[in-house]
Amino acid sequence: MKKLEGKVIVITGAAMGLGLSTAVECAKEGAKLVLVDYNDQALGEAKSQLSAEFPDAGIMIITADVSDESQVKAYVDQTFSAFGRIDGFYNNAGIEGKQAKLADYDMESFKKVVDINLMGVYYGMRYVIPIMQSQKSGRIVNATSVGGIRGVLNEGPYVASKHAVSGLTKTAALEYAQDGILVNAIAPGAILTPMVEEAFKQMNPQDPKQAEEAFSQQNPSKRLGLPVEVAKLVVFLMSDDCAYVNGQIIAIDGGQSNAY
Ligand code: NAD
Incomplete structure (x- = not known):
């Protein structure tokens, strides 16, 4: 039996990097996939690659910018219309932003990082959670970072947004556990993407x-780290093997976040 057989999994930021690698591992485990990204061309290429390898995965792609609430609502509505449920949500889209010290950061870039990394994750949860509540089941995996646990030089807005995602994850886990929804976050170190x-x-x-x-x-x-190593952790968190892990910020970093 495959670990995600027939489960409907939505992945944002799925056109490349950790999102694409996770899409591959989910398809291997029998999931039905909805891939969301704002990079239209890369998303189309991802679909061609995956459909050739996994013709049964029923891959649907949706072009959307996660920092725009109406586009988030639209990708969730479109998924629900097509599949009638959402079993797993990998809330992964994010950007690093420019590297600069805090006082030198320009406001526009700062706001862009927060709009995508924090508000994009929040909008996603806002519209996916009611569907999972009505099913009385669901798994959400948010993308935080070692930068959501520790400070990182020259990455102030990234670190602030990822700490905020860690906070949303812990709170959502408390609020929705009784609805059968588990909410966790992964905190990768440097993964080659x-x-x-x-x-x-x-x-x-x-x-x-x-x-x-x-x-x-x-x-x-x-x-x-390798993208596939992160993807396998996400598959575990989406699967029925994971039944009592909730509200955790799970570092996947070769041990780096324990060093000082
Ligand atoms: P990546 O840049 O390789 O891929 C990110 C994908 O997200 C791209 O396809 C991009 O088009 C998409 N995207 C970005 N902004 C978007 C938006 N507003 N709307 C829709 N799609 C958008 O990045 P990655 O390394 O795969 O990172 C994925 C997530 O993991 C991010 O949230 C990142 O912060 C987090 N993360 C990555 C690492 C790492 O080492 N790679 C470490 C810690 C955390």
């Missing part, structure tokens, strides 16, 4: 590989 490659370019524009190597050496495991 397009977002992290971009971060290394910002750290060392002349030699991003050097920044990557320095980052790896600081990690107790002496390497970066």
Whole structure:
């Protein structure tokens, strides 16, 4: 028996990185997938890739910007019209933003990070939760970060938004456990995705590989994480194997968040 057989799973930020990798692992486990992203072209490519590999996954794609409440409502409504339920929601879309110290951060960029990383996650929960309440079941996995547990130099708005997502996760878990909904968050360290490659370019524009190597050496495991390693954790949190984990911020970082 596959772990997510027949479950309807919505993934935001699904066109690349952790969202796409998780879509692949969910499809392997028999899920029906709704993939949401604002990058229309990459989303189409993701659908072609997945449909070729998993013709039974019934993949639906929806172009939407998670920072726009009306677009979030629309992707949830469209999913419900098509499938009549939502079993799992990976509230994953997010951006890192520019790297700068707090007092140097420009307000527009600051607000953009908060609008996507915090408000996008909140809007998603706001519209998905009533559907899960009516089913008396559901799993929500929010994307926080090691930056949602600790401070990170030059990433003030990112860290603030991810701490806020950790807070929303804990509160939602308390409020909806009696409705059969489990709400957890994953807190990855540095996982090799397009977002992290971009971060290394910002750290060392002349030699991003050097920044990557320095980052790896600081990690107790002496390497970066792989998207598939995160995807398998999300699959577990979406599956019936996970029945009593609720309101947790689960670090997946090779042990790095324990170091000082
Ligand atoms: P990524 O940049 O590789 O992919 C993110 C995807 O989200 C892209 O397809 C992008 O188009 C989409 N997206 C961004 N803003 C959007 C919006 N407003 N509406 C709809 N789609 C949007 O990033 P990733 O590394 O896969 O990260 C995914 C999530 O995991 C993010 O929330 C990120 O903060 C978090 N995270 C990642 C890492 C890491 O090391 N990669 C570490 C900690 C947390």
